[in-house]
Amino acid sequence: MRVFLKFLFLFILVGAFWFGWQYSVKDNLGKSLKTAHFSDVLDSRQISAWVENLRKKINNQTVFKVFPVNPCKKTIYYDLGNIDPRYGLNRDKILSLLEKAEQPWEEEGKYNLFEYRPGADFKINFIFDDRQRRTLALKNLDQTLNTLKSERDRQIEKFKSRNRKYNELVARYKKKLAHFQAELKKYNKKVEYWRKQGGAPPEEYKKLSKEYKKLQKEKASLEDDVEEINGLAKQINKTIRKEKTIVKKYNDQVLTYKTKFGVVKRFEQGKYTGKEINIYEFKNDADLLLTLIHEFGHTLGLKHVEDPKAVMYYLKDKQDLNNIHLTESDKKALRDLCQLSK
Ligand SMILES: [Zn+2]
CATH class of the missing domain: 3.40.390.10 (Collagenase (Catalytic Domain))
Known part of the structure; x- marks a missing residue:
């Protein structure tokens, strides 16, 4: 009987413990679920307030002021x-x-x-x-102008050397002419003298004829000189005309370019648009x-x-x-x- 009572007491004790544990687990589970649910609501309220605050901060650009992008x-x-x-x-x-x-x-x-x-x-x-068209036109113009400039330089060189030659020829001609005139004067004097005498003796006549031939030759030579000088003068004038034509062409080219494109040196050769560079x-x-x-x-x-x-x-x-x-x-x-x- 004492043993039976001992077992009964133990049975009741174990049963009570088991029941109590079961109950407390259920209760705790229910409680913790409830709590979790409750705090969820609280958190989302806090989050929306925090988001709102952040939104305001961003709107005031506080964020960008604090961390500027370098x-x-x-x-x-x-x-x-x-x-x-x-x-x-x-x-x-x-x-x-x-x-x-x-x-x-x-x-x-x-x-x-x-x-x-x-x-x-x-x-x-x-x-x-049009911008690059203008640049190419300018490049062409530059080449054309350079060509014209060297053509003009060539004409000027030609003019200089021809002019030098001309001056030499004229100086030589003047000297020759002066000599010829002096000789002619002497000759005429002699002829006049013998004419007054009623004629020259054969010896003198021969001499005078020789002198006359020499003068004729000199005269012809002088005429050749004149022809040469005039020919050279024509060439010089041609050179001057050519040079003038080149200068006119040069100015026309510059004027045409200026009329068409004007003078632009601004940096519109390229442009940064924010998302690209255009050249x-x-x-x-x-x-x-x-x-x-x-x-x-x-x-x-x-x-x-x-x-x-x-x-x-x-x-x-x-x-x-x-x-x-x-x-x-x-x-x-x-x-x-x-x-x-x-
Ligand atoms: Zn710029």
Whole structure:
């Protein structure tokens, strides 16, 4: 009986524990689920307030003020876009010039600022329109003017040597003429003398005839000289007329060009639009390189600088095309933009 009671007590005890544990698990589960649900509602309220706050901050640009984007700490990837075949440029040539155009900025900024990457969104285009037509016309004009100038120089040289010869001939002629006149005077005097005497003795007559023949010969020679001098004078006049025609042609060419195209030197050879660089005109590699460096400068965010020798000057003016480089004002503009120390 005592053993039975012991077992019964144990049974009740174990049963009570089991029941109690089951209940507490269920209760805790129910409670924790409820709590979880409740705090979820709270969290989403907090989140929307936080989002609203962030939205306000962004609207006030606080975020951008705190973290300004340094244009010299990012690489601009570019690709070739439309290359008008009328430029007669191949892609390799353009890419090698673009690489050269990157260098001055990258050297100064000490960063890989530009890089060619096929498929990049930022495009470099070569657009052929009136601007390049004008540049080509100017190139032609330049060649024509050079040809005319050397033609004119040749005419001037001709004129000089012919004129020298002319002066020599005239001087010689005058000397000869003076001699002839003196001889003729002497001869006439003798003839007059013997005429007054009623005739010359045979010996004297022979002498006079000889002198007469000599004078005739000299006269003919003088006539030849005159012909030669006049011929030369004609040639000289022809040279002068030719030179005048060349000068007129030269002026006409310049005038025609000016009427058609005017004088434009602005940097509209290229343009940075914000998403691409368009090239419109250039007359040689150096000219194109200067334009590419200038437009790359705008791509970085640089504005024009007040220095006629600078790459970032608004005109193509006093920049040295034989040695294109950033001037101190270009470098300062980059340092200011990129917060670089000197
Ligand atoms: Zn510009």
